[in-house]
Amino acid sequence: xxxxxxxxxxxxxxxxxxxxxxxxxxxxxxxxxxxxxxxxxxxxxxxxxxxxxxxxxxxxxxxxxxxxxxxxxxxxxxxxxxxxxxxxxxxxxxxxxxxxxxxxxxxxxxxxxxxxxxxxxxxxxxxxx
Numbered sequence: 854x855x856x857x858x859x860x861x862x863x864x865x866x867x868x869x870x871x872x873x874x875x876x877x878x879x880x881x882x883x884x885x886x887x888x889x890x891x892x893x894x895x896x897x898x899x900x901x902x903x904x905x906x907x908x909x910x911x912x913x914x915x916x917x918x919x920x921x922x923x924x925x926x927x928x929x930x931x932x933x934x935x936x937x938x939x940x941x942x943x944x945x946x947x948x949x950x951x952x953x954x955x956x957x958x959x960x961x962x963x964x965x966x967x968x969x970x971x972x973x974x975x976x977x978x979x980x981x982x
Contacts, residue, residue, distance in 0.1 A: 854882035856927040857902065863923040865916065866906030874900035909946065
């Protein structure tokens with residue numbers, strides 16, 4: 854439920870809803886339960902949260918970055934480490950996390966908004982946003 858609370862605090866548009874799987878996990882811990890989204894037969898066991906608005910194409914870059922940091926912080930609190938982030942295109946970014954229970958180093962990787970982009974010639978180039 855921590856991630857729902859953080860999203861509600863850091864993303865002004867809020868949460869549109871959650872899957873039944875997420876609902877079953879957070880229902881005992883949250884007072885203001887988000888709506889349960891209609892189930893998709895192709896995603897019966899998936900757990901997901903759908904945000905309102907367009908957080909990744911928002912005109913206010915600072916708000917989008919704050920939401921990203923909020924999500925990363927929630928995962929770090931649960932013992933995950935950010936190992937890499939990749940910009941697929943201007944509206945898609947993928948974060949890769951690792952959880953190693955044997956790793957006790959308190960190191961945190963914070964994305965610096967630099968990444969690799971595939972240019973018009975299908976050649977990778979380093980970009981900074």
